[in-house]
Amino acid sequence: xxxxxxxxxxxxxxxxxxxxxxxxxxxxxxxxxxxxxxxxxxxxxxxxxxxxxxxxxxxxxxxxxxxxxxxxxxxxxxxxxxxxxxxxxxxxxxxxxxxxxxxxxxxxxxxxxxxxxxxxxxxxxxxxxxxxxxxxxxxxxxxxxxxxxxxxxxxxxxxxxxxxxxxxxxxxxxxxxxxxxxxxxxxxxxxxxxxxxxxxxxxxxxxxxxxxxxxxxxxxxxxxxxxxxxxxxxxxxxxxxxxxxxxxxxxxxxxxxxxxxxxxxxxxxxxxxxxxxxxxxxxx
Amino acid sequence: xxxxxxxxxxxxxxxxxxxxxxxxxxxxxxxxxxxxxxxxxxxxxxxxxxxxxxxxxxxxxxxxxxxxxxxxxxxxxxxxxxxxxxxxxxxxxxxxxxxxxxxxxxxxxxxxxxxxxxxxxxxxxxxxxxxxxxxxxxxxxxxxxxxxxxxxxxxxxxxxxxxxxxxxxxxxxxxxxxxxxxxxxxxxxxxxxxxxxxxxxxxxxxxxxxxxxxxxxxxxxxxxxxxxxxxxxxxxxxxxxxxxxxxxxxxxxxxxxxxxxxxxxxxxxxxxxxxxxxxxxxxxxxxxxxxxxxxxxxxxxxxxxxxxxxxxxxxxxxxxxxxxxxxxxxxxxxxxxx
Numbered sequence: 001x002x003x004x005x006x007x008x009x010x011x012x013x014x015x016x017x018x019x020x021x022x023x024x025x026x027x028x029x030x031x032x033x034x035x036x037x038x039x040x041x042x043x044x045x046x047x048x049x050x051x052x053x054x055x056x057x058x059x060x061x062x063x064x065x066x067x068x069x070x071x072x073x074x075x076x077x078x079x080x081x082x083x084x085x086x087x088x089x090x091x092x093x094x095x096x097x098x099x100x101x102x103x104x105x106x107x108x109x110x111x112x113x114x115x116x117x118x119x120x121x122x123x124x125x126x127x128x129x130x131x132x133x134x135x136x137x138x139x140x141x142x143x144x145x146x147x148x149x150x151x152x153x154x155x156x157x158x159x160x161x162x163x164x165x166x167x168x169x170x171x172x173x174x175x176x177x178x179x180x181x182x183x184x185x186x187x188x189x190x191x192x193x194x195x196x197x198x199x200x201x202x203x204x205x206x207x208x209x210x211x212x213x214x215x216x217x218x219x220x221x222x223x224x225x226x227x228x229x230x231x232x233x234x235x236x237x238x239x240x241x242x243x244x245x246x247x248x249x250x251x252x253x254x255x256x257x258x259x260x261x262x263x264x265x266x267x268x269x270x271x272x273x274x275x276x277x278x279x280x281x282x283x284x
Numbered sequence: 285x286x287x288x289x290x291x292x293x294x295x296x297x298x299x300x301x302x303x304x305x306x307x308x309x310x311x312x313x314x315x316x317x318x319x320x321x322x323x324x325x326x327x328x329x330x331x332x333x334x335x336x337x338x339x340x341x342x343x344x345x346x347x348x349x350x351x352x353x354x355x356x357x358x359x360x361x362x363x364x365x366x367x368x369x370x371x372x373x374x375x376x377x378x379x380x381x382x383x384x385x386x387x388x389x390x391x392x393x394x395x396x397x398x399x400x401x402x403x404x405x406x407x408x409x410x411x412x413x414x415x416x417x418x419x420x421x422x423x424x425x426x427x428x429x430x431x432x433x434x435x436x437x438x439x440x441x442x443x444x445x446x447x448x449x450x451x452x453x454x455x456x457x458x459x460x461x462x463x464x465x466x467x468x469x470x471x472x473x474x475x476x477x478x479x480x481x482x483x484x485x486x487x488x489x490x491x492x493x494x495x496x497x498x499x500x501x502x503x504x505x506x507x508x509x510x511x512x513x514x515x516x517x518x519x520x521x522x523x524x525x526x527x528x529x530x531x532x533x534x535x536x537x538x539x540x541x542x543x544x545x546x547x548x549x550x551x552x553x554x555x556x557x558x559x560x561x562x563x564x565x566x567x568x569x570x571x572x573x574x575x576x577x578x579x580x581x582x583x584x585x586x587x588x589x590x591x592x593x594x595x596x597x598x599x600x601x602x603x604x605x606x607x608x609x610x611x612x613x614x615x616x617x618x619x620x621x622x
Contacts, residue, residue, distance in 0.1 A: 124430060129411055136400045143396075162393060165490055166491055228438040229440065239594075246604075250608065260559065269621070
């Protein structure tokens with residue numbers, strides 16, 4: 001039977017991100033977690049492979065203890081086993097060290113994998129780096145941004161969009177493929193499935209020692225990159241608010257922003273009701 | 285980790301020559317230009333590195349746009365982009381020449397290739413940068429967005445080398461083409477011991493071009509479910525016709541089939557950077573706003589003054605989206621001089 005491994009990440013529920021207005025930073029501890037959307041697509045791809053060819057699916061996540069929730073959700077969607085790596089010594093890792101940690105765990109927990117699936121990108125840090133770097137760490141074939149994936153014998157075929165090209169790639173297993181959010185529509189976990197996953201799902205919780213991480217090779221300390229500071233780019237934006245009757249506001253819009261509209265349209269616009277009327281108001 | 289080599293007096297900044305899709309893809313030229321601005325501050329030379337087959341025209345192009353040295357590996361095995369082969373070649377060259385900084389355009393290929401090269405070299409990589417600078421200690425400060433552009437982080441790589449970053453296309457202006465510019469070309473023989481890529485490209489075709497791509501449009505009109513209905517949504521197409529604009533849609537709109545999937549503007553769809561972006565009846569979920577941040581002027585129309593989109597807009601119009609759209613179309617018809 002095919003052995004699939006899906007890497008998933010818990011990310012803050014981004015539609016309701018709590019900001020600290022004073023520091024301009026994210027109150028991450030207040031944000032509710034969810035499974036990263038692209039990871040969910042990767043899991044869906046795995047579940048579809050399972051129903052087509054038969055497979056055993058391990059889901060692997062690194063994160064705080066609360067990340068166990070997304071692993072249980074993954075079990076409810078059709079995964080067979082969850083592995084959570086959680087250890088303060090792993091915290092704050094950049095992509096180089098994250099991929100090292102995950103690769104170590106894969107070697108320890110699922111060394112006979114056939115195919116690893118990852119989301120192409122996370123919604124929080126958006127690097128898209130961890131998937132390709134796991135492939136590099138394990139020295140296996142890898143392809144990114146798969147929209148469709150098919151398996152024949154030991155061959156994985158991937159269709160993807162890459163820089164204005166539609167490409168079909170093939171490689172032999174073991175391999176790693178990152179899944180784009182275009183080709184798969186993640187199923188909803190059923191309530192009985194969720195209940196079952198939370199009551200008796202098979203989840204292993206492991207720390208750095210359990211996967212054989214050497215001291216000083218994990219977490220922020222081992223990471224080659226350093227974050228100097230973080231800020232919100234929208235702070236200080238001038239914001240014009242218009243209220244009132246629609247026709248009047250449409251007029252106001254042209255009176256105040258007509259120059260920029262006509263520039264973008266490359267058309268000459270009457271920016272004022274009377275052409276010879278001169279208005280001193282400008283864009284800001 | 286590779287330590288800084290302080291005694292290296294041949295310091296250099298490398299730019300990866302990403303020539304596929306040239307002329308549309310100009311990110312390599314943009315990076316050469318920025319590298320030339322940064323290089324004097326660390327006493328470095330600017331080098332391009334290019335892997336391919338029959339790439340002489342790109343060598344000339346890179347020199348004309350600021351490359352002082354071009355490392356080129358030209359071989360039939362490099363006829364198409366291949367991530368493993370490019371990674372191996374890069375790693376060997378970097379270990380030999382030890383550049384301080386290595387910049388890669390954040391194209392799809394660049395963002396697949398750069399992480400593998402960084403991993404092989406055991407160095408840091410900052411993704412999709414929107415700014416690059418040199419600080420007082422001579423380190424590369426890499427400015428990168430996260431959370432769909434809602435947060436910006438400044439990142440350094442203090443010790444590992446090279447300092448690597450992928451950089452979003454369009455971030456820096458290119459230098460004017462200089463026919464008189466001269467540069468050194470260093471030919472790298474293709475190492476025959478490099479194994480074949482385990483990933484085989486079995487088919488590749490250019491995506492059929494749209495008439496006008498929404499990514500290139502100077503005006504984009506995005507509609508959300510707040511337009512009310514499929515019929516009302518159609519007004520946006522009329523407005524687009526009058527303005528020469530392109531219509532984009534949010535995910536709920538695409539799911540409701542008021543618009544085609546290829547008009548999806550969002551993290552999973554198109555990123556747009558028009559001069560003017562109109563937003564009608566869009567609440568402003570981060571997956572959508574992430575893709576419109578680069579618009580020069582955002583005009584948002586929403587009944588709810590507290591909608592997230594209204595906070596990021598330059599002009600927030602509190603109104604029913606469909607009604608305001610009708611008013612705007614009437615006003616446009618009056619004002620367009622034929």
